[in-house]
Amino acid sequence: MSFLDNLEWRNATKEFDASKPVVQEDLDKILNAIKMAPTSFGLQSWHVYVVEDLETRKKMKEHSFGQAQVDTSAYLLVFCARTDAIERVDSMIDHLSGGDAAAKEKMKGMEDMLKGSMQKKSPEDVLCWATRQAYLALGFGMAAAAELKVDSCPMEGFVNPEIDKILNLPPHIKSTAYLALGNRLKDPEKPKFRFPDKDLFTHL
Numbered sequence: 001m002s003f004l005d006n007l008e009w010r011n012a013t014k015e016f017d018a019s020k021p022v023v024q025e026d027l028d029k030i031l032n033a034i035k036m037a038p039t040s041f042g043l044q045s046w047h048v049y050v051v052e053d054l055e056t057r058k059k060m061k062e063h064s065f066g067q068a069q070v071d072t073s074a075y076l077l078v079f080c081a082r083t084d085a086i087e088r089v090d091s092m093i094d095h096l097s098g099g100d101a102a103a104k105e106k107m108k109g110m111e112d113m114l115k116g117s118m119q120k121k122s123p124e125d126v127l128c129w130a131t132r133q134a135y136l137a138l139g140f141g142m143a144a145a146a147e148l149k150v151d152s153c154p155m156e157g158f159v160n161p162e163i164d165k166i167l168n169l170p171p172h173i174k175s176t177a178y179l180a181l182g183n184r185l186k187d188p189e190k191p192k193f194r195f196p197d198k199d200l201f202t203h204l
């Protein structure tokens with residue numbers, strides 16, 4: 001099956017077969033696809049927690065409307081937005097310059113431009129901006145999972161502040177969405193619903 005066929009095969013899996021694992025090699029490929037997603041200014045303003053520990057996931061389920069994907073999946077990826085935009089710029093420049101003062105100096109223009117752009121945003125806008133990128137990365141991970149015939153479910157049905165507490169997230173990291181990964185317990189009962197193309201696309 002081609003990549004495009006696999007996108008049709010994938011579905012938002014409601015319950016996974018908890019006895020079937022996702023092999024480490026596939027998890028690594030999915031994480032790599034997430035890493036390859038484009039981000040605004042290349043800042044990668046997200047962080048993903050890969051939650052395998054069942055006890056943690058049982059606690060998370062209590063704040064995820066009891067959804068079965070949380071503790072039947074093999075892994076629950078928690079996509080988080082980073083709100084430490086200025087520090088992220090510093091960190092990127094440190095990495096790119098390899099700590100070399102002259103290389104860092106050459107990046108001063110870029111640093112000022114990036115920080116200026118971040119400083120113009122309100123804290124809410126920074127969160128929203130980082131969240132959009134976390135979702136894009138989630139999409140890459142979900143597409144990669146389909147290519148590997150790993151089932152998945154994107155989810156935002158959970159109480160974010162409670163999940164942040166359970167995961168003990170630092171204040172600049174906010175959970176935004178889950179991507180549950182595993183093996184479907186059964187095929188979906190209903191065909192996919194999609195609006196007609198004319199409702200979704202406009203060709204000009």
Ligand SMILES: Cc1cc2nc3c(=O)[nH]c(=O)nc-3n(C[C@H](O)[C@H](O)[C@H](O)COP(=O)(O)O)c2cc1C
Nearest residue numbers: 010011012013014067153154155156157158177192
């Ligand atoms: C942002 C987002 C949040 C979602 N949250 C949930 C969720 O909490 N629980 C769930 O079962 N499905 C969730 N879904 C899955 C959608 O219901 C599903 O993608 C949609 O019905 C289309 O079905 P398909 O993905 O199988 O094509 C979510 C999807 C997205 C993109």
